[in-house]
Amino acid sequence: MLNATERSSEIFETAQRYIPGGVSSANRRVEPNLTFTRAEGAYIYEADGQRYIDYHAAFGPAILGHCHPEVNRRVAATLDRIDLIGAGAGELEAQLAQKIVEHVPSAEKTLFCNSGSEATYSALRVARAATGRRKLIKFQGCYHGWHDAVAMNVISSAAKIGQRDLLSAGMTPEVVEDTLVLRFNDVEELTRVIERRGDEIAAVILEPIPHNIGTVMPHDAFLRRMRDLTAAHGIVLIFDEVVTGFRHTLGGYQAVAGVTPDLTTMGKAIANGFPLAALCGRADLLDRCGPDGDVFFAGTFNAHPVGVAASLATIDILERPGSYEHLFGLGERMRAGMTMLIDRYGIQATSTGFGSVFVTYFMSAPIDDYDDLLRNDVAAFVRFRREMITRGVYMLPVNLKRNHVSLAHTVQDIDTTLEAAEDVLKQMR
């Protein structure tokens, strides 16, 4: 049984003394407080060297596995030649934009920044500029970053559903009030709101699969109706593919669904763990963000050669035949294996996910929107994950969090994970 070691606890104590709560991003503070000091492929190593199979994947970036040698070599070679110049066009940046335009259906042009939050911020700003409208629609359960327009209604308590459930104090009320929060997969509500208030609404933003609450699959009719309604009312449709971009094919989930938004945001997996995010979409919208446009888009570190080189290397690897077959195959093996165990031990649980993403909710289906997830047994969900950690499998022990398979995981890793899961489920029966 693995547990936090002495060295791990010492590092955590020091961090806590100098950093609020010991972490620089709110969701990183979890029990047990393990401190990881090395990562390689499918594994992360705690300070005293204990190895864990990693499915947390830093919330999603590590699609090839940690410290991928080809990516790291490309980054190192780039750094031997150039760091940040910050003037003029970038050679690598142009190559990467071209690749994204080739792969992502909605992308006619692309801009780069450093985080998903920056990308969604700019997507909303350009939508407002293009439409001359203020309001936007987001959906309960979707996360789009930390800024005021969207930092609300992700994992809400039952009492907060139907109201604005803010993630933070200090947000500007006028900004918050411009965001309408609707139910995911509810075609009727979406139709009603857009037909009544369409001329006030600048943008509809969504995670095409809301992975910030695990995996809730979009109904085909929901996405198609949304596309038709937004087009008919001149509303900018934004797919936030910060999790799904490159993870569910190089074209994102839009390529799978066959629904093309006006704007797309991507981050996380596009550079396999190096900081890079992208805003891409219709040329007429993106051009407004250029130096001749009326929407201000800037950033000292935007399109930093480190992230751009990492992304080019990541694309090279993902373009190879078999990459997505491997990712999707392992995801399916895990989901099917979990379903078998759930049935065998008579646990009230549902194994779901898409592609390389898997999650086991402790509740029965159907799961079509956030309201359904209120039936999830939070204590069982978190206990299962904590128990998996003591058996050397790292799944973030926080309610509704998803797991990720990477290209570095093997069939053996999945089977080892399923053996550990069997042991835990037997106990939980």
Ligand SMILES: Cc1ncc(COP(=O)(O)O)c(C=O)c1O
């Ligand atoms: C779908 C989605 N959009 C946007 C963001 C914000 O990205 P970042 O944390 O890089 O600012 C996240 C982060 O988890 C996300 O999952």
